[in-house]
Each structure stands twice: as structure tokens, then as C-alpha cells.
Amino acid sequence: xxRGGVPEATVGRLPLYLRALTALHxxxxxSISSEELASRSGVRSTQLRKDLSxxxxxxxxxxxxxxxxxxxxxxxxxxxxxxWPVVIVGMGNxxxxxxxxxxxxxxxxxxxxxxxxDPEVVGTVVEGLTVTTLGDLATTGPTVxxxxxxxxxxxxxxxxxxxxxxxxxxxxxxxxGHLVLPDGVDVRGVDLATELQILAFHExxxxxxxxxxxxxxxxxDTEAIG
Amino acid sequence: xxRGGVPEATVGRLPLYLRALTALHxxxxxSISSEELASRSGVRSTQLRKDLSxxxxxxxxxxxxxxxxxxxxxxxxxxxxxxWPVVIVGMGNxxxxxxxxxxxxxxxxxxxxxxxxDPEVVGTVVEGLTVTTLGDLATTGPTVxxxxxxxxxxxxxxxxxxxxxxxxxxxxxxxxGHLVLPDGVDVRGVDLATELQILAFHExxxxxxxxxxxxxxxxxDTEAIG
DNA sequence: CAGTGTGAAACTCTTCACAGCA
DNA sequence: TGCTGTGAAGAGTTTCACACTG
Numbered sequence: 054x055x056r057g058g059v060p061e062a063t064v065g066r067l068p069l070y071l072r073a074l075t076a077l078h079x080x081x082x083x084s085i086s087s088e089e090l091a092s093r094s095g096v097r098s099t100q101l102r103k104d105l106s107x108x109x110x111x112x113x114x115x116x117x118x119x120x121x122x123x124x125x126x127x128x129x130x131x132x133x134x135x136x137w138p139v140v141i142v143g144m145g146n147x148x149x150x151x152x153x154x155x156x157x158x159x160x161x162x163x164x165x166x167x168x169x170x171d172p173e174v175v176g177t178v179v180e181g182l183t184v185t186t187l188g189d190l191a192t193t194g195p196t197v198x199x200x201x202x203x204x205x206x207x208x209x210x211x212x213x214x215x216x217x218x219x220x221x222x223x224x225x226x227x228x229x230g231h232l233v234l235p236d237g238v239d240v241r242g243v244d245l246a247t248e249l250q251i252l253a254f255h256e257x258x259x260x261x262x263x264x265x266x267x268x269x270x271x272x273x274d275t276e277a278i279g
Numbered sequence: 280x281x282r283g284g285v286p287e288a289t290v291g292r293l294p295l296y297l298r299a300l301t302a303l304h305x306x307x308x309x310s311i312s313s314e315e316l317a318s319r320s321g322v323r324s325t326q327l328r329k330d331l332s333x334x335x336x337x338x339x340x341x342x343x344x345x346x347x348x349x350x351x352x353x354x355x356x357x358x359x360x361x362x363w364p365v366v367i368v369g370m371g372n373x374x375x376x377x378x379x380x381x382x383x384x385x386x387x388x389x390x391x392x393x394x395x396x397d398p399e400v401v402g403t404v405v406e407g408l409t410v411t412t413l414g415d416l417a418t419t420g421p422t423v424x425x426x427x428x429x430x431x432x433x434x435x436x437x438x439x440x441x442x443x444x445x446x447x448x449x450x451x452x453x454x455x456g457h458l459v460l461p462d463g464v465d466v467r468g469v470d471l472a473t474e475l476q477i478l479a480f481h482e483x484x485x486x487x488x489x490x491x492x493x494x495x496x497x498x499x500d501t502e503a504i505g
Numbered sequence: 506c507a508g509t510g511t512g513a514a515a516c517t518c519t520t521c522a523c524a525g526c527a
Numbered sequence: 528t529g530c531t532g533t534g535a536a537g538a539g540t541t542t543c544a545c546a547c548t549g
Contacts, residue, residue, distance in 0.1 A: 062518060064480050068473040072455060086530065095457040098530095099520060106532055114526045114531045131476050132483025139475070146379050150372030156455065156472045161479055199478055222485065223478040225471075229298060229382065231321040239481045241474050245451075246382045247294040248467050249365070250357050252425055252449040253387055254290050255465045257358025259448065288540060312508065324508095325542060332510055340509045340548045 059130065063104045067127050069094045070101065074124040086117040133161030140197040140221075142212050143204035144169040144184055147227055151201060152180045165195045170208075187212065191219045199223045206230050213240075285356065289330040293353050295320045296327065300350040312343040359387030366423040366447075368438050369430035370395040370410055373453055377427060378406045391421045396434075413438065417445045425449045432456050439466075 059067075073093040077085060087105075091098040105111065105118075111126050112118045128134060139162050141148050148167070157164055167184045169175055175184050185194060200216040202209050202224060209228035216224065217238055224240045226232055229247075232240050285293075299319040303311060313331075317324040331337065331344075337352050338344045354360060365388050367374050374393070383390055393410045395401055401410050411420060426442040428435050428450060435454035442450065443464055450466045452458055455473075458466050 068476040112531050115529045132479045146376030150376050223482045250294040253358045256449045338509050341507045
């Protein structure tokens with residue numbers, strides 16, 4: 054099969070494959086089977102092959118995939134052949150952590166601006182960039198494609214509005230809460246509490262499964278003890 | 280419908296509803312319709328009602344939901360009536376950011392230990408807790424239910440192994456890369472690069488949609504400009 | 506009569522089984 | 528022969544339409 058609509062679920066896994074391929078490349082491995090690549094990515098081999106089939110035929114039957122070629126194809130599909138300019142808004146602990154994170158450059162992203170509204174912080178230099186205000190970014194700053202919001206929750210909606218007003222249409226929001234934005238703007242939310250609560254649900258179910266013995270909890274049993 | 284297996288997709292959204300309900304409660308609002316609650320959670324009202332139907336009938340027809348009652352029901356379903364002890368491993372920028380994050384206590388989680396392997400950091404006090412080593416945590420530390428991994432990628436697998444060895448079966452991994460662990464251990468991964476790459480894919484598709492005009496990109500067009 | 510609860514339909518995603526190719 | 532690529536089946540999820548009820 055050829056282009057023209059990669060399923061959303063597949064898009065969500067392509068970064069996993071790319072990560073695994075990059076690691077393989079760094080180890081000097083040049084070829085890999087779907088079985089091996091799948092196990093290193095945490096998916097089943099049939100899923101991997103189905104996913105890759107949406108990009109085209111880049112494997113060799115009886116052999117496997119060329120690591121470098123496949124990585125290049127996935128990078129192209131994800132739009133990582135160019136560097137996307139990123140701004141981080143909110144220079145608290147999390148904002149600084151992300152600014153210091155090395156995995157941006159060379160992987161399709163470059164942090165071009167850091168923003169905060171605290172006069173004590175504006176003007177200071179963090180990771181080689183001078184922190185500015187949102188207003189300055191809009192008037193005299195570089196163009197940005199992706200905005201990362203690491204402000205406290207109450208400020209997030211206003212920050213998002215301003216980013217959208219200056220033309221940003223992709224947001225990554227680390228502040229808890231749902232952002233209301235115009236159609237055409239793409240928001241992904243990462244919330245620590247949400248992740249922990251999902252873990253708690255499964256943790257609780259595990260505990261209930263071993264402590265109770267009524268037939269209704271069979272489902273939980275099998276999954277938990279497996 | 281009544282208990283005995285809440286779909287995974289629903290579990291992933293319950294924290295969203297709980298967050299919205301908590302905000303409503305703080306605003307003094309005591310009752311809400313599925314339409315309103317859905318829009319504040321970023322889902323459709325029919326999805327919300329279907330999700331809630333898996334927990335039981337806690338709404339009033341013609342009226343809506345009691346905010347406090349529904350919040351309590353969701354909290355119970357998620358296992359948040361008890362406090363889960365959490366350890367954060369890796370006291371870099373991100374680890375400190377999470378340690379400082381206020382959204383734990385009172386919401387079902389309590390940070391009971393902070394871990395690092397740098398002798399310069401071990402023994403220092405962060406957010407009221409003395410940083411220890413993994414070894415000390417295993418022998419003399421408190422029991423933990425959930426481990427949060429914020430180490431550099433190369434250390435993550437070894438850290439995960441040690442946490443599992445001491446009985447932890449729920450992990451939240453912020454280090455890039457796939458962790459291989461025994462069955463029955465629940466891992467959730469949060470990876471900044473993955474999130475950004477998914478955004479990049481959509482951003483690229485938007486750009487392609489406006490710059491090209493062949494019929495094949497119709498699908499992208501409608502979604503992007505909508 | 507406004508708004509919940511829910512079978513059934515539509516859709517998406519995953520897994521299976523195997524054809525096809527180096 | 529070994530492994531990819533893929534139609535078809537199966538499982539899970541979302542949406543629809545509407546019965547029901549306070």
C-alpha cells in the first residue's frame with residue numbers, strides 16, 4: 054500500500070520505531086527483522102509490519118529492513134527532514150528541565166525562544182538563550198511552529214491564546230486542564246496526575262484480584278497474574 | 280450497566296472528568312449536565328455518558344450529575360480513596376520539577392522517597408525529603424507502590440529492574456526508550472520527543488495540504504482548514 | 506420536557522493467516 | 528527457506544438514535 058492517509062494510531066508509534074532504529078544505527082547494526090525491531094519497540098511484529106506497510110514497501114522479503122533507509126523514510130513521514138522552531142513558555146522547574154533536555158537538535162526540533170512573565174527571570178540566560186516575554190516574542194522574536202506550555206495551570210489558557218494569535222498551530226501542554234482553542238489548532242496534553250491515576254487504577258485492580266475470589270473478578274485475575 | 284470491567288479507553292478519560300469535576304467543585308458548582316462536563320473535559324457528551332455508564336447510574340435524568348457524588352465515584356473507581364506511595368528516581372531537572380509539583384497529596388498520591396546515585400546529591404534535602412540511593416530504599420526505605428523514573432536513558436532499564444525486584448509493579452518512565460519487564464508489571468512511558476514528533480507530523484500535513492492541490496490530499500485539507 | 510442511559514450501527518485498530526518474493 | 532506485505536477476520540471504540548424517567 055502507498056501513501057495518502059496514515060492511521061492516527063500508526064503515527065503515534067512511528068516515533069517509537071524511529072527511536073529504536075536510531076539506537077540500532079548507533080550500535081552499528083545495519084539490518085533488522087520486523088520481529089527484532091518490534092520487540093525493541095514494545096509492539097508485536099505483525100503490528101509493526103502493518104504500520105510500515107502504510108508508508109510503502111521498504112523491507113526485503115526473507116531478509117528484513119535496512120536500518121538507515123527505514124529511519125530516513127520514517128523521519129520523512131514525520132516531517133523531521135526540516136527543523137521545527139520551538140518555544141517553551143514557563144521557566145519553572147519543568148521548563149528548565151525541557152530547555153536542558155538534549156534530545157531536540159538533530160532530531161527535527163530547535164528551541165528558538167524561552168518565555169516567562171516574571172521580571173526576575175526575563176532577561177536571564179538559560180541554556181544559551183535569553184528569556185523574553187510573550188509580547189516581545191510576538192513583535193520582535195523569531196517565528197515558531199510549536200509551543201510548549203509549562204506554566205502553572207491558571208496561566209495556560211491565556212498563554213495558548215496568545216501563541217495561537219501569533220500563528221502557532223501546534224501546542225504541547227504540560228499544565229493540567231483542558232485548553233479550548235479554535236479548530237485547526239493541534240493540542241497534545243501531558244499530565245502527570247492523569248498518568249499516575251491510570252497506574253493507580255490498574256494497581257488497585259491487581260490488589261482486588263488477589264484479595265477477592267468471586268467469579269466476577271475473573272477477568273482482572275487473568276490479566277494481573279498472567 | 281454495572282461494574283466488572285471498565286474499558287481501557289474509558290479508564291484513560293476518567294482522570295479528565297475528575298479534573299474537571301474538581302475544578303467545578305472549587306468554583307462552588309454543585310450540579311452539571313453531561314454536555315457541559317464533556318465540553319470542559321474536551322470530549323463529546325455521548326462519549327462522557329457512555330463512559331460513566333460503565334461505573335453505574337449516578338446521574339439524574341432531566342437534571343444532570345451531582346458534582347461531588349460523581350467525583351467521589353470516579354475517585355473510587357480509580358483507586359484514589361487511599362494514598363499510593365510514590366518514589367522518584369533521578370534528581371535531575373525533571374525529577375526536581377516533579378518533586379516540587381503540588382498535585383500529588385490530596386489527590387491519591389504521596390511522594391515517600393527521592394533517589395539518586397550521585398554522591399553529591401545523596402543526603403541533600405529536596406522538598407523536605409532526604410535523597411537516598413536505590414540500595415538504601417530497598418533495605419531500609421518505606422514501601423512504594425509506584426516508581427517514577429526520571430534518570431538519563433541509559434540508566435532507566437537498570438533502575439526499573441531494581442524497582443521491580445523490590446516489589447514495585449507500576450512504573451511511569453520519562454526516559455526515552457522501551458523498558459523490557461516481566462509480565463504483570465505496568466509501565467507507562469512519557470516521551471517529549473515522541474509527542475513533538477506527532478505534532479510535527481500534523482504540522483507538516485497542514486503545510487502540504489495548503490501548498491499542494493492534487494485530489495489525494497483532500498482528506499488532509501478538510502481536517503486542517505475545518 | 507430536558508437530559509440520562511443504552512442497545513445497535515459505524516468506524517477504527519489489532520491480529521490472523523497466508524500469498525508472494527528475494 | 529525465511530521474512531515481508533496484506534486481505535480478511537476479530538476486537539475494541541465511538542457515534543447514533545431513541546427509550547426512559549425525574
